[in-house]
Amino acid sequence: MSDKQIKSADVSGNIYCPIVLVGLMGAGKSTIGRRLAAALNLQFIDSDVEIVEAAGCSISDIFEGYGEPIFRDLEQRVIMRLMTGAPCVVATGGGAFIQPDVRKAISEKGISVWLKADLPVLVERVSRRDNRPLLKTGDKNEILQKLIDERYPIYAEADITIDSNFGSHESVVEEIIKALKEWWSKNG
Ligand code: S3P
Numbered sequence: 001m002s003d004k005q006i007k008s009a010d011v012s013g014n015i016y017c018p019i020v021l022v023g024l025m026g027a028g029k030s031t032i033g034r035r036l037a038a039a040l041n042l043q044f045i046d047s048d049v050e051i052v053e054a055a056g057c058s059i060s061d062i063f064e065g066y067g068e069p070i071f072r073d074l075e076q077r078v079i080m081r082l083m084t085g086a087p088c089v090v091a092t093g094g095g096a097f098i099q100p101d102v103r104k105a106i107s108e109k110g111i112s113v114w115l116k117a118d119l120p121v122l123v124e125r126v127s128r129r130d131n132r133p134l135l136k137t138g139d140k141n142e143i144l145q146k147l148i149d150e151r152y153p154i155y156a157e158a159d160i161t162i163d164s165n166f167g168s169h170e171s172v173v174e175e176i177i178k179a180l181k182e183w184w185s186k187n188g
Pocket of ligand 1: 023024025026029048059092093094095096132133134
């Protein structure tokens with residue numbers, strides 16, 4: 001990828017940079033990301049899946065066995081690598097964009113899309129699975145509200161913000177593609 005191609009697309013719709021979905025647990029990053037990648041004909045990569053493959057154990061096992069700082073270090077390495085690779089759609093874990101170095105790499109090399117959702121929607125979605133270590137330590141409502149207070153001002157630095165509260169997956173994907181085109185027409 002040349003410097004000129006960074007963060008850009010061309011008139012034929014060829015995309016030259018990673019599109020990076022950020023946002024809290026339950027915002028729909030993986031579900032929407034997979035569909036967005038298919039619609040754009042790009043590879044889909046889930047950074048948490050990459051971390052699990054690199055570590056050879058689950059995210060919960062990493063948190064329990066080695067602690068959160070080791071998880072954050074792995075997360076940073078995986079995302080740094082993805083930011084210098086081929087164009088793709090990346091779904092990041094909720095804490096990734098909060099790390100300043102990760103955020104800097106994403107903002108230099110990729111287009112960030114914040115999938116924003118309200119507390120009740122997040123709570124409902126995360127309650128479907130019990131695999132998130134940060135939510136195992138107390139009341140999900142309280143933990144997610146605290147994360148909203150801490151992280152939403154930081155997610156707001158993303159290039160694009162999309163409301164992921166309502167609508168079908170397809171309509172959210174369409175909205176993202178529309179917003180990407182607008183972003184490229186202004187910044188590309
Ligand atoms: C985390 C979110 C999780 C996962 C880890 C930490 C966070 O990913 O990376 O449990 O700090 O918000 P999802 O946002 O995909 O659930």
